[in-house]
Amino acid sequence: xxxxxxxxxxxxxxxxxxxxxxxxxxxxxxxxxxxxxxxxxxxxxxxxxxxxxxxxxxxxxxxxxxxxxxxxxxxxxxxxxxxxxxxxxxxxxxxxxxxxxxxxxxxxxxxxxxxxxxxxxxxxxxxxxxxxxxxxxxxxxxxxxxxxxxxxxxxxxxxxxxxxxxxxxxxxxxxxxxxxxxxxxxxxxxxxxxxxxxxxxxxxxxxxxxxxxxxxxxxxxxxxxxxxxxxxxxxxxxxxxxxxxxxxxxxxxxxxxxxxxxxxxxxxxxxxxxxxxxxxxxxxxxxxxxxxxxxxxxxxxxxxxxxxxxxxxxxxxxxxxxxxxxxxxxxxxxxxxxxxxxxxxxxxxxxxxxxxxxxxxxxxxxxxxxxxxxxxxxxxxxxxxxxxxxxxxxxxxxxxxxxxxxxxxxxxxxxxxxxxxxxxxxxxxxxxxxxxxxxxxxxxxxxxxxxxxxxxxxxxxxxxxxxxxxxxxxxxxxxxxxxxxxxxxx
RNA sequence: UCCCCGAUAGCUCAAUCGGUAGAGCGAGCGGCUGUUAACCGCUAGGUCCUAGGUUCGAGCCCUAGUCGGGGAGCCA
Numbered sequence: 001x002x003x004x005x006x007x008x009x010x011x012x013x014x015x016x017x018x019x020x021x022x023x024x025x026x027x028x029x030x031x032x033x034x035x036x037x038x039x040x041x042x043x044x045x046x047x048x049x050x051x052x053x054x055x056x057x058x059x060x061x062x063x064x065x066x067x068x069x070x071x072x073x074x075x076x077x078x079x080x081x082x083x084x085x086x087x088x089x090x091x092x093x094x095x096x097x098x099x100x101x102x103x104x105x106x107x108x109x110x111x112x113x114x115x116x117x118x119x120x121x122x123x124x125x126x127x128x129x130x131x132x133x134x135x136x137x138x139x140x141x142x143x144x145x146x147x148x149x150x151x152x153x154x155x156x157x158x159x160x161x162x163x164x165x166x167x168x169x170x171x172x173x174x175x176x177x178x179x180x181x182x183x184x185x186x187x188x189x190x191x192x193x194x195x196x197x198x199x200x201x202x203x204x205x206x207x208x209x210x211x212x213x214x215x216x217x218x219x220x221x222x223x224x225x226x227x228x229x230x231x232x233x234x235x236x237x238x239x240x241x242x243x244x245x246x247x248x249x250x251x252x253x254x255x256x257x258x259x260x261x262x263x264x265x266x267x268x269x270x271x272x273x274x275x276x277x278x279x280x281x282x283x284x285x286x287x288x289x290x291x292x293x294x295x296x297x298x299x300x301x302x303x304x305x306x307x308x309x310x311x312x313x314x315x316x317x318x319x320x321x322x323x324x325x326x327x328x329x330x331x332x333x334x335x336x337x338x339x340x341x342x343x344x345x346x347x348x349x350x351x352x353x354x355x356x357x358x359x360x361x362x363x364x365x366x367x368x369x370x371x372x373x374x375x376x377x378x379x380x381x382x383x384x385x386x387x388x389x390x391x392x393x394x395x396x397x398x399x400x401x402x403x404x405x406x407x408x409x410x411x412x413x414x415x416x417x418x419x420x421x422x423x424x425x426x427x428x429x430x431x432x433x434x435x436x437x438x439x440x441x442x443x444x445x446x447x448x449x450x451x452x453x454x455x456x457x458x459x460x461x462x463x464x465x466x467x468x469x470x471x472x473x474x475x476x477x478x479x480x481x482x483x484x485x486x487x488x489x490x
Numbered sequence: 491u492c493c494c495c496g497a498u499a500g501c502u503c504a505a506u507c508g509g510u511a512g513a514g515c516g517a518g519c520g521g522c523u524g525u526u527a528a529c530c531g532c533u534a535g536g537u538c539c540u541a542g543g544u545u546c547g548a549g550c551c552c553u554a555g556u557c558g559g560g561g562a563g564c565c566a
Binding site: 460 | 491500516517522526558561566
């Protein structure tokens with residue numbers, strides 16, 4: 001778990017020794033491209049290893065290689081000339097995609113476009129990439145094409161940058177909560193609580209389905225692995241509440257599974273979610289935390305991935321940096337659902353779906369509020385109880401619950417949360433109102449029976465946050481190996 | 491799951507009214523060059539998604555299917 005702020009190690013100027021701040025040392029010969037470009041002084045001999053992005057070959061016995069190793073967006077330019085042993089043989093073997101190891105000297109570059117470059121003394125081709133079959137080329141590819149090459153797409157600029165942003169985001173998440181004394185709690189992936197109230201469940205079974213099909217009778221889950229029907233988690237919230245009402249502020253950070261047949265740019269069947277849960281928090285503190293959280297992680301990623309975000313701003317979404325800056329610098333707007341309905345009703349916007357109190361807001365309504373009306377993130381609260389989950393705390397008006405949704409431009413809902421219903425009898429009533437059987441939630445109810453406290457929490461979708469941070473429009477490009485209906489190849 | 495759109499060279503795409511399959515990039519070869527999305531010339535490269543159908547003739551029209559994309563719903 002990356003809870004410590006980078007840099008975590010220091011590199012000697014000859015860049016062969018790593019001295020970790022925790023006291024450990026080891027030597028390795030490889031110098032990462034990011035170090036060559038940013039810290040290694042000219043005159044240093046380095047051992048660079050990576051994948052060739054382009055080769056620009058002169059027939060007069062020298063060539064330029066652009067080598068990338070994923071340590072940063074930029075490539076390092078390698079100058080190879082006839083003094084390198086086996087020059088003409090080796091250079092013929094190298095095309096886009098080949099892996100190479102180069103030992104050479106860092107020099108200030110004569111050409112434009114880079115501060116330094118590496119003049120090769122020796123060149124080794126670790127692996128060739130046949131240009132007739134290697135799918136990636138110098139030119140850009142469509143994201144649809146690259147999705148079918150998920151094993152190779154991290155070798156592209158865009159997907160390398162996404163990987164670094166995602167990593168920085170995960171670190172920022174842990175940093176935020178660890179700095180505030182939250183405990184990182186692991187909630188189960190496999191659950192038997194059939195009805196967590198959030199969507200379709202992937203069933204987990206060791207029963208022989210082919211055999212069951214022949215038997216045709218009712219299925220006896222007593223013979224299944226767990227002795228009852230089991231599935232993959234759709235949320236760690238209920239278990240998070242257990243720890244929140246025992247050890248204090250907690251957060252979960254793990255995979256979540258929804259078996260919905262969703263085919264959109266915002267949904268995955270397997271995605272990662274961060275779910276903090278805090279005792280003694282009422283909705284206002286919950287909102288304060290959610291807002292501080294979003295702004296903190298955005299700022300951290302802007303600080304640590306400046307080059308990558310500049311790339312996204314230039315190539316993917318021209319409003320990216322200003323919209324992120326906007327999030328960091330301005331307070332989020334806070335309105336109730338009822339106020340939002342009034343705004344929407346007064347607007348002259350021609351909505352496809354009519355606006356009326358009691359109906360859930362459509363995507364177009366949410367987008368209007370955050371993109372057109374307020375032009376910044378909005379937190380909406382106190383939704384009608386009919387359209388929200390059973391565990392949300394009922395307001396005294398009898399009509400609304402203490403729910404909150406955080407809406408951001410371009411994405412829509414990025415956080416959903418609430419103050420939880422901590423009153424035992426009210427919760428039972430709400431379960432029955434929602435058609436749930438309280439007996440199925442016996443342990444959840446006991447949290448209210450014994451030492452109940454007001455508490456709150458929310459869930460943030462990791463991949464939607466990656467969308468927010470990168471401007472990538474399709475969520476399938478924001479996770480290394482997306483799972484969607486009819487698609488789980490890699 | 492519903493609505494709309496698409497599938498043609500390795501990639502991105504074009505092909506007029508149903509009449510011989512095209513370009514750019516990439517690749518190979520040659521030229522030129524401290525180059526940098528290099529540049530110039532030549533060459534090779536096609537089961538037009540699949541299966542039926544209509545027609546003298548289908549990349550193009552019709553039917554079914556597969557896969558992909560966008561939008562909606564569900565939500566994070």
